[in-house]
Amino acid sequence: MAQVTIRSLNKKYDEVHAVKDVNLDIRDKEFVVLVGPSGCGKTTTLRMVAGLESITSGRILIDDTVINELPPMDRDIAMVFQNYALYPHMSVYDNMAFGLKMRKFEKPEIQKRVHEAAEILGIQEYLKRKPRQLSGGQRQRVALGRAIVRHPRVFLFDEPLSNLDAKLRVQMRVELKKLHERLGTTAIYVTHDQVEAMTLGDRVVVMRDGWVQQVGDPLELYNQPANLFVAGFIGSPAMNFASVRIAAENGSLWAVGDGIRLKIPAAMTNRLGGQAGKAVTFGIRPEDLRVANDADPAEMSIEAAVEVIERLGSEILLDVAVGPTTMVAAVEPTVTAKVHERLRLAVNPHRLHFFDTESEAAI
């Protein structure tokens, strides 16, 4: 049982304001992922929760206790580091037992817990080995094992999968997910990889330049990004953007830009009504574009010239020029398009995004 509460958390180094006014409520048993580009303050936030970094201002609470001044050892947390941080001079067993020994557990209890964790992670055979005799994936498991033997209140993960190769990363991601479901321990996970964030997180916190941009479950971030940054950061390939002007003509609203002339569906006119005559940023995800057929109305499609064709097997990515901007459309693998061909792309009218050009907030 542990919930983590972060209130107005700030971290200032000499010149740099690394974490700005972060507020977060992490519920018991929840798996929360902090994601953002490097230097966004996500790792610093995690390290402040761990007690490895001093807090400039604000409070961190585990359950109802303020832990700001507690040394790391008294916070009852466990952390998994990017480089595993296994003690090179100790065997796998001793690595896993170290935390329990430091806490003066009885020997039989240590043995029981280490073997339990080793069994969960499938590393029983390696208990006598030294870390350098293990592969990257095995080391990662040992690092996880070292965290779970302690039965801590909160797990902290600092980019734990970044040093693994792509295939292993996917596999470990699934295992982490299973592990969390099995143990149910509250977890805070830091990554720069939005796919990891989307697949692992019950909730995802997107950060940028020390600010929290948006907190929400993965689909919420994907479908209703709060601003331009989140819209562009979450999703791969990234959302397409173009500058347009909102125009009111013939009783309805239009998004008009270079090469773009789209009729805004009635459902969105309320929100966009106040923007008439203003320049905004229009966004559309690659999978919400498809090659138009004759039945598609002209006001729901854009003219484009194919520049690059990327055949991925399950789909085709068309890099197309729309006026001065380049967009990506994820289309059916059966589409036969040629480079330099001009075609019409139909947009999904329910999935249009508009952002304020000044504040970058979603409209």
Next chain:
Amino acid sequence: MIEGARWRRWVFFHTPLTLFVVGLLFPFYWMIVTTVRPDRELYHPWNGPNYTPFWTFHPTLEHIRDLLTETLFSTWMMNTMIIATASTLISLFCGLLAGYALSRLKFPWAGTIGTGIFITYLVPQTLLFIPLADIIRNFHLGDSPWALILTYPTFLIPFCTWLMMGYFKSIPKELEECARIDGATRWKAMIYIVFPIAVPGILSAGIFAFTLSWNEFIYALVFLSSPEQKTVPVGVTSELVRGDVFYWGELMAGALLGSIPVAFVYSFFVEHYVSGITGSVKG
């Protein structure tokens, strides 16, 4: 192309390496040959008949016997051993803690202090012995082992500190952080995690410190005067060179026996020592 590679190997690898090894080992060979050469061959004129400078047909141990019975050599050995061991231990202890603090703890002026310590190492001993002699006299430490046990750390501590600082920096900080989250205090993390990993570095610093104090000459020459207090380098050179008479056989026997402990220490720890110098810790 293959033939070209072959002569290149000879010119750039085998030949220079051979010259290098011969050049390095020749003094030791000369030392051994001179030690076991009887006096009549040693003082044989070079243009006399049957002059054989590089080997001898009549090896003898008389110089070693003379050295051990006629001089205080065994006392000097014991003195040197005690002084070198004590000053090495003191320097290692201080260097270890100072190196850890300077590389790991955040405090104002840490960088400046680190550089400052290194600069004190650069002050030559041949200059420093003058003020130190004054201090030794004021503390009435002259002509006792303490004169050296307490002054050798003046150049050994900066050296050890600097070497350990570099080594600690090569140990990932995460190891310690992980230990501290695992339930260790900073002190325990240092004892259980950092120091065991730093063993190669500690050994290198120890070996270096031991060798430096074993071979030290200036301080030992200035601060010690009575024969029974002397260390090997000073004892051998001051007692076996009398005026213009050089007891070459005994001198070389002294040098040979005096270098055995150092050679022993080196060969014993050589593997750790090399990894300590090239320093890197892999997780």
